Amino acid sequence: MMSNENPIPPSLKVLKTIAKYSKMANRYPDQGLIIRGKIAKMNGLAGPENVVLGNGSSEIFDMIYRAFLRPGDEVIQQTPCFGIYKLRCELFGGKIISVPMEYKDKKMIYDPEGIIKAITDKTKVIVIANPNNPTGNFMDEKEFIRIAELGIPFVIDEAYIEYDGLKKSLAKLTKRFKNVIITRTMSKAYGLAGLRFGYLLADREVAMKIAASLLPWNVGTIPMWAALTALEDRKGLEKRVKFNNGQVAFIEKEMSKIPGIVVFPTRANYVLFDAGATGKTGEDVLKYAQKKGLILRGNKPKYGSEGWFRVTIGTSQENKMFIKVMKDFFSR
Numbered sequence: 001m002m003s004n005e006n007p008i009p010p011s012l013k014v015l016k017t018i019a020k021y022s023k024m025a026n027r028y029p030d031q032g033l034i035i036r037g038k039i040a041k042m043n044g045l046a047g048p049e050n051v052v053l054g055n056g057s058s059e060i061f062d063m064i065y066r067a068f069l070r071p072g073d074e075v076i077q078q079t080p081c082f083g084i085y086k087l088r089c090e091l092f093g094g095k096i097i098s099v100p101m102e103y104k105d106k107k108m109i110y111d112p113e114g115i116i117k118a119i120t121d122k123t124k125v126i127v128i129a130n131p132n133n134p135t136g137n138f139m140d141e142k143e144f145i146r147i148a149e150l151g152i153p154f155v156i157d158e159a160y161i162e163y164d165g166l167k168k169s170l171a172k173l174t175k176r177f178k179n180v181i182i183t184r185t186m187s188k189a190y191g192l193a194g195l196r197f198g199y200l201l202a203d204r205e206v207a208m209k210i211a212a213s214l215l216p217w218n219v220g221t222i223p224m225w226a227a228l229t230a231l232e233d234r235k236g237l238e239k240r241v242k243f244n245n246g247q248v249a250f251i252e253k254e255m256s257k258i259p260g261i262v263v264f265p266t267r268a269n270y271v272l273f274d275a276g277a278t279g280k281t282g283e284d285v286l287k288y289a290q291k292k293g294l295i296l297r298g299n300k301p302k303y304g305s306e307g308w309f310r311v312t313i314g315t316s317q318e319n320k321m322f323i324k325v326m327k328d329f330f331s332r
């Protein structure tokens with residue numbers, strides 16, 4: 001319960017597609033025009049030229065940095081957040097500038113003002129996840145617009161957007177702002193993390209500039225067609241989202257019963273906790289959980305608390321076990 005994967009295995013439809021296209025594995029993949037067209041249509045964009053495919057969205061961040069970053073340039077991120085933004089930025093010789101969220105009234109709050117203040121003439125990319133991992137919350141659209149208006153390449157990572165539906169997506173901003181790039185993945189709500197399929201949405205010219213650094217055949221035939229099948233299977237997605245959101249509600253409710261634990265309401269497939277007020281550390285929680293057979297994700301000390309940890313929604317059996325283990329641990 002550590003890496004924000006989906007506990008539900010691929011559907012029969014996806015498995016059939018995998019079997020079908022595995023027979024073509026002697027051939028190189030094509031440019032993915034069909035799936036790129038489908039993705040563009042689903043997001044109200046003009047066509048396949050607005051979509052670039054990646055071997056997971058992790059590869060997409062790489063492509064974006066490759067296109068916009070030179071050694072010494074800066075990338076601004078809002079923390080706590082997904083670790084790859086920093087890792088890949090530093091690999092390109094970039095400097096990551098972390099702007100912490102505000103922690104107030106048991107809530108984590110985005111700090112768009114802080115992000116804007118952190119901009120220098122070296123800032124070449126700003127990256128913000130919406131909803132954010134690990135905090136699970138959204139930033140207001142008007143704040144995204146404020147940042148977009150500054151004209152700096154602005155990556156909005158929508159890895160978990162489907163758990164709340166595409167209505168909150170900011171894909172439409174790519175039509176208004178050339179500097180806005182949306183990243184998505186099939187690893188989360190669609191449950192295909194092992195297939196490796198992600199994509200970006202952007203203005204046509206920007207997409208072309210980013211695609212210029214693509215390795216030939218970076219996405220295989222099987223992931224492309226399997227992803228298309230999953231995208232077309234609306235019921236399959238609904239089932240996964242409904243299951244997840246029900247389990248999130250269960251975990252949030254049960255964890256809120258433990259005195260001293262701050263539960264951060266989430267719109268994704270993980271829940272963040274701060275157990276600082278219980279006197280126990282996140283590390284203690286992780287060690288105890290591991291002894292009981294559960295692997296959770298820690299989060300380094302911040303805001304004067306050492307009590308941070310995150311759980312990924314598992315099967316209903318795993319989630320019940322998680323609650324039992326947490327109740328046992330915190331009542332010791």
Ligand SMILES: Cc1ncc(COP(=O)(O)O)c(C=O)c1O
Pocket residue numbers: 003004055056057058059082129132133157159184185186187193197198
């Ligand atoms: C916020 C966020 N973005 C992107 C990703 C990367 O997903 P993938 O490379 O599997 O598409 C993750 C994975 O955990 C994530 O949490």
